[in-house]
Amino acid sequence: MNEYAAPIERAWHRARQWTRQAWCHGDGRGRWAALAAAVAVMAALGGPAPAEAQDDKPIVPDAKRTDPIVVTANKLDTARSELAAAVSIVTEQDFQIYHYPTVDEALRGLPGVEIRRSGGFGKTSSLSIRGANGNQVQVLVDGVRVKSPTLGQVDLSDLAPDLIERIEVVRGPQSTLYGADAMGGVVNIITKRGRGPLAATVEGGLGNRDTFYARGTASGEWKILDYAVSGSHLESNGQFKNDGTDQGALNARLGLSLPGDTHLSFVARWNRNDTDLPVKFVCCGPLPVKPLIDVNAQQQSESLLLSLEGRTRPVPWWESRVRLSRFENSTGFQDALDPGYDFDFLSASQIRIERREAEWVNAFHIGRWSTSTIGLEYREEEGRNRSSFSSFEAQTDTRSLFFEQQIRILERLFLSAGFRIEDHSQFGTETTGRGGLSYVLKSWGTRFHGSAGTGFRAPTLNDLFFPDFSNPDLKPEKSLSWDVGVEQRLWNERIRLGLVYFKNEFDNLIRFVPTAVFPFTAAVNVARARAQGIEFTGAVDILSNLVATVTYTFTESEDLDTGRMLVREPRHRWHVGLTWEPLPRLSLWVQVHTSSRQFESEAVGENRGHTRVDTGGTFRLLGKHGWLQSLELTARIQNLLDADYAEVRGFPALGIQALAGLRARFQ
Numbered sequence: 001m002n003e004y005a006a007p008i009e010r011a012w013h014r015a016r017q018w019t020r021q022a023w024c025h026g027d028g029r030g031r032w033a034a035l036a037a038a039v040a041v042m043a044a045l046g047g048p049a050p051a052e053a054q055d056d057k058p059i060v061p062d063a064k065r066t067d068p069i070v071v072t073a074n075k076l077d078t079a080r081s082e083l084a085a086a087v088s089i090v091t092e093q094d095f096q097i098y099h100y101p102t103v104d105e106a107l108r109g110l111p112g113v114e115i116r117r118s119g120g121f122g123k124t125s126s127l128s129i130r131g132a133n134g135n136q137v138q139v140l141v142d143g144v145r146v147k148s149p150t151l152g153q154v155d156l157s158d159l160a161p162d163l164i165e166r167i168e169v170v171r172g173p174q175s176t177l178y179g180a181d182a183m184g185g186v187v188n189i190i191t192k193r194g195r196g197p198l199a200a201t202v203e204g205g206l207g208n209r210d211t212f213y214a215r216g217t218a219s220g221e222w223k224i225l226d227y228a229v230s231g232s233h234l235e236s237n238g239q240f241k242n243d244g245t246d247q248g249a250l251n252a253r254l255g256l257s258l259p260g261d262t263h264l265s266f267v268a269r270w271n272r273n274d275t276d277l278p279v280k281f282v283c284c285g286p287l288p289v290k291p292l293i294d295v296n297a298q299q300q301s302e303s304l305l306l307s308l309e310g311r312t313r314p315v316p317w318w319e320s321r322v323r324l325s326r327f328e329n330s331t332g333f334q335d336a337l338d339p340g341y342d343f344d345f346l347s348a349s350q351i352r353i354e355r356r357e358a359e360w361v362n363a364f365h366i367g368r369w370s371t372s373t374i375g376l377e378y379r380e381e382e383g384r385n386r387s388s389f390s391s392f393e394a395q396t397d398t399r400s401l402f403f404e405q406q407i408r409i410l411e412r413l414f415l416s417a418g419f420r421i422e423d424h425s426q427f428g429t430e431t432t433g434r435g436g437l438s439y440v441l442k443s444w445g446t447r448f449h450g451s452a453g454t455g456f457r458a459p460t461l462n463d464l465f466f467p468d469f470s471n472p473d474l475k476p477e478k479s480l481s482w483d484v485g486v487e488q489r490l491w492n493e494r495i496r497l498g499l500v501y502f503k504n505e506f507d508n509l510i511r512f513v514p515t516a517v518f519p520f521t522a523a524v525n526v527a528r529a530r531a532q533g534i535e536f537t538g539a540v541d542i543l544s545n546l547v548a549t550v551t552y553t554f555t556e557s558e559d560l561d562t563g564r565m566l567v568r569e570p571r572h573r574w575h576v577g578l579t580w581e582p583l584p585r586l587s588l589w590v591q592v593h594t595s596s597r598q599f600e601s602e603a604v605g606e607n608r609g610h611t612r613v614d615t616g617g618t619f620r621l622l623g624k625h626g627w628l629q630s631l632e633l634t635a636r637i638q639n640l641l642d643a644d645y646a647e648v649r650g651f652p653a654l655g656i657q658a659l660a661g662l663r664a665r666f667q
Contacts, residue, residue: 067079067080067081068080068089070083070087070089070168070170071168071188071190072087072140072168072170072186072188073085073087073168073170073174074177074373074404074406074416075177075361075373075375075404076319076363076371076373078406081414081438081440081447082406082408082414082438083414083436083438083449084414084416084435084436084437084438084449084450084451085170085171085172085174085436085449085451086111086112086170086171086172086449086483086485086500086502086535087168087169087170087171088110088111088113088168088169088171089166089167089168089169090106090107090110090166090167090169091165091166092164092165092166092192094106095161095164096618097579097587097589097618098589098591098616098636099616099618099634099635099636099659099661100161101121101161101213101234101636101659102121102125102156102157102161103156103159103160103161103164103167103189104117104125104127104156104157105638106161106167107127107156107167107169107187108575108593109549109551109575109577109591109593110169110551110575111171111500111535111536111537111551111552111553112129112130112171112185112502112535112553112555113127113128113129113169113171113553114127114128114129114568114569114570114573114595115127115156115647116128116568116647116648117156117157117647117648117653118279118647118648118651119238119239119243119278119279119651119652119653119654120209120236120238120239120243120245120653120654120657121157121211121234121236121238121245121247121654122157122234122236122245122246122247122273122275123157123245123275123651124155124157125155125156125157126153126154126155126156127156127187128184128568128569129169129171129184129185130171130172130184130185130481130502130504130531130533130555131184131504131529131530131531131533131555131557131566131569132183132184132185132479132504132506132531133184133566133567134152134153134154135152135153135181135457135460136181136183136184136455136457136477136479136506137181137182137183137184137185137186137187138174138178138181138182138185138186138187139154139156139186139187139189140178140186140187140188140189141159141188141189141191141267141269141305142188142189142190142191142267142307142309143188143307143309143323143325143359144267144305144307144323144325144327144357145327145355145357145379146158146159146303146305146327147181148329148353148383148460149353149355149381149382149383149396149460149461150351150353150383150385150460150461150462151460151462152181152457152460152462152463155301157247157273157275158271158273158301158303158329159189159271160232160247160249160251160269160271161232162215162217162230162231162232162249162251163191163192163217163228163229163230163251163253163269164189164190164191164192165190165191165192165193166190167187167188167189167190168186168187168188168190169185169186169187169188170185170186170188171184171185171483171500171502171535172184172185172451172453172481172483172502173185173432173434173453173454173455173479173481173504174186174434174453174455175420175432175434175453175454175455175456176402176404176418176419176420176432176433176434176453177375177402177404177418177420177434179377179398179400179402179420179422180398180422180424180430180456180457180458180476181457181458182455183455183456183457183477183479183481183504183506184455184479184504191228191251191253191267191269192219192228192253193219193226193228193253193255193265194219194220194221194226194227194228194253194255195219195220195221195226196220196221197220197221197667198218198219198220198667199218199219199220199629199665199666199667200216200217200218200219200665200666200667201215201216201217201218201663201664201665201666202215202216202663202664202666203215203216203634203661203662203663203664204661204662205634205659205660205661205662206659206660206661207236207657207658207659207660208656208657208658209236209237209238209239209654209657210235210236210237210244211234211235211236211237211657211659212233212234212235212236213232213233213234213235213659213661214232214233215230215231215232215233216230216231216232217229217230218230224256224257224258225254225255225256225257226254226255226256226257227252227253227254227255228251228252228253229251229252229253230249230250230251230252231248231249231250231251232247232248232249233247233248233249234246234247235247238276238278238654239652239654239655240278240291240293241278241293241295242276242277242278242293242294242295242296242297242298243276243278244275244276245273245274245275245276246273246274246275247271247272247273247274248271248272249269249270249271249272250268250269250270251268251269251270252266252267252268252269253265253266253267253268254266260312260313260314261312261313261314262310262311262312262313262314263310263311263312264308264309264310264311265307265308265309265310265311266306266307266308266309267305267306267307267309268304268305268306268307269303269304269305270302270303270304270305271301271302271303272300272301272302272303273300273301273302274298274299274300275298275299275300275301276297276298277294277297277298277299277335278291278293278294278297279291279292279293279294279650279651280292280293280294280297280338280341281294281335281347287649287650287651288650289646289649289650289652290652291650291651291652294335294338295338295339296334296335296336296338297333297334297335298333298334298335299331299332299333299334300330300331300332301329301330301331301332302329302330302331303327303328303329304326304327304328304329305325305326305327306325306326306327307323307324307325307326308323308324308325309321309322309323309324310322310323316365317364317365317366318362318363318364318365319362319363319365320360320361320362320363321359321360321361321362322358322359322360322361323357323358323359323360324357324358325356325357325358326354326355326356326357327354327355327357328352328353328354328355329352329353330350330351330352331349331350331351331352332348332349332350332351333347333348333349333350334347334348335347335348346388347387347388348387348388349385349386349387349388350385350386350387351383351384351385351386352383352384353381353382353383353384353461354381354382355379355380355381355382356379356380357377357378357379357380358377358378358379359375359376359377359378360375360376360377361373361374361375362374362375368408368411369407369408369409370405370406370407370408371405371406372403372404372405372406373402373403373404373405373406373418374401374402374403375400375401375402375403376400376401377398377399377400377401377402378397378398378399378400379397379398379400380395380396380397380398381395381396381397381398381461382394382395383395383461383462383465385462385466390466390467390468391467392465392466392467394461394464394465396424396425396426396461396464397424397425398422398423398424398425399422399423400420400421400422400423401420401421402418402419402420402421403418403419403420404416404417404418405417405418411440412439412440412441412442413437413438413439413440414437414438414439414440415435415436415437416434416435416436416437417433417434417435417436418433418434418435419431419432419433419434420432420433424458426459426464426472427458427459427474427475427476430456430476432453432454432455432456433453433454434451434452434453434454435451435452435453436449436450436451436452436453437449437450437451445488445489445490445493446486446487446488446489447486447487448484448485448486449484449485449486449487450482450483450484450485451482451483452480452481452482452483453480453481453482454478454479454480454481455478455479455481456476456477456478456479457476457477457478457479458476459471459474459475459476459510463510463523468518468519469512469519469521469522469523470523471522471523471524474510474523474524474525475508475525476508477506477507477508477509477510477525478506478507478508479504479505479506479507480504480505480507481502481503481504481505482502482503483500483501483502483503484500484501485498485499485500485501485535486498486499487499494540494541495538495539495540495541496537496538496539496540497536497537497538498535498536498537498538499534499535499536499537500534500535500536501532501533501534502531502532502533502534502535503530503531503532504530504531504532505528505529505530506527506528506529506530506531507528508525508527508528509525509526509527509528509529510523510524510525510527511523511524511526511527511561513526526561527559527560527561528559528560528561529557529558529559529560529566530557530558530560531555531556531557531558531566531569532555532556532557533553533554533555533556534552534553534554535551535552535553536550536551536552536553537549537550537551538550538551545580545581545582546578546579546580546581547578547579547580548576548577548578549575549576549577549578549579550574550575550576550577551573551574551575552572552573552574552575553572553573554571554572555569555570555571555573556571557569557571562602564599564602565598565599566599567598567599567600567601568598568599568600568607568647568648569598569599570595570596570597570598570609571596571597571598572594572595572596572609573593573594573595573596574592574593574594575591575592575593575594576591576592577589577590577591577592578590578591584620585619585620585623586617586618586619586620587617587618588615588616588617589615589616589617590613590614590615591613591614591615592611592612592613592614593611593612593613593614594609594610594611594612595609595610595611595647596609597609600649601649604649607646607648607649608645609645610643610645610653611641611643612638612639612641612643612645612653613639613640613641613643614636614637614638614639614640615636615637615640616634616635616636616637617634617635618632618633618634618635618663619632619633620632621633627666627667628664628665628666629665629666629667630664630665631662631663631664631665632662632663632664632665633660633661633662634659634660634661634662634663635658635659635660635661636658636659637656637657637658637659638654638656638657638658638659639653639654639655639656639657640656641656642655642656643655
């Protein structure tokens, strides 16, 4: 027997006895505390895991990522070096290393992306890309739209960070492939497909502000079946009275491999978010920096996504994909009378939305040099709003045809161009186009790329049908955008640099203007805006176990009607990170996020900038031992320096937030 086996075995049995006792007689958080203590004793008694039992998976991220495959930019599997568009990828490994508690935290460090969360965990969280606001950015899960057709945005807090294989963010106009609302870019969350033998992960942890989380996943393959399932729970009490959140999620992806290079997959994702809303609504004026507390306002959001997809490539020259999907969300809001205020009123609403989609994509290949892609899409959207003040119900449908041509010349020059025709039941037909190229000099480690295209944002159901405030004659917002960039790899690819210049011009923007009759305001297509700037990315392998990263975004934006900067769009954004593996079983990291001041509104002026420091790490307590692959201690501290700031004025961000937990992997 190996010299380490006996003490590990003794420690394992001792810890198991302690854990069983705590689990039977303790409360929820006491159970996790006892489990952590038992594991610490087990690690101390067991000593270091033998070298041959260590998990071979590296803790430091795979910094090179030489040429990852991207799906979103062309709707087909394409090497990133062949793409004209600017693409960023957040991998499953990133989630494991940095322990992102929410999806918005995973996107925070990407170039061109601005995250805005209205407070702590579970509160409304939106994003912008290159000056395009949340209404003008398309968000997908496995290609399925998850934005609200009534509000026009997605609340990122409604998307659980579970069972995610990667997140692809394509910056720049993508309406040619994804139609309405892809003016600024596309965020596509791609779920994990089961591979290999059965593998499972169990994770749980605690934090300040009564924070508790637990997650479990299982995935694998059995004959022609592949499967991946997960469940999670997150709760926290926030920083104010009536500031709690309680989130639960269940996810599943099932697949079937058939002859003829054919695969069927079914995806189901359910998420429930019960949130307290501590910031009191203030009528007819800006929110104060120090908020008035609402002691009883609450919101519930429940989402369900179902998708069935079939892919086949029976012959080398043709591949086809069909997808049927359904997305629905129900959001309830209640606010009773608050004690202690001279003026208050009851408020309640219930909003239910539903979207049904069907898509058929065919790609025709001529050798390696040509791919022609043709797609058809049909979409129905419904919205029902019942509130204390008004109610409405509306439905629209959309039919689309798109085409894209890709040409590859000498595996060095990659050209793409396409168009889309989209017919909407309310405002009619829109046509968009896009073209771009990528040129690779492999011997120099250099790549040039650029693209240009048009985009549009469809009026929401609220814009078109909300009682008194809507305008059924609204037309889509439009954009013309282009970018050029260069990437350079140096020092045997240990240095990786990228620089992109972009320019966006927005026209026909929807704004509310004053009128002489009730309700004394109306939505019309009157505004124009622009945004231009640069995106810089850099990564350096300082040592084999020490990686430094940096992203910087400069955005010069302007509302051409008012001469002001675009709302909540900072001019400068920095993200600096350092990941270090001082020992084979220990990884540490630190990230610094800096955002400059930004325009909030005419009433309050500007919201000051801020700097937030996050840190954390992973320590492998045990390596491979029987069915246990690894047992890890995880930690993440957000806002380490307790910075006082608000990403949305009037909704203070959390102070220091610490999370510590255990993660066990089995196979």
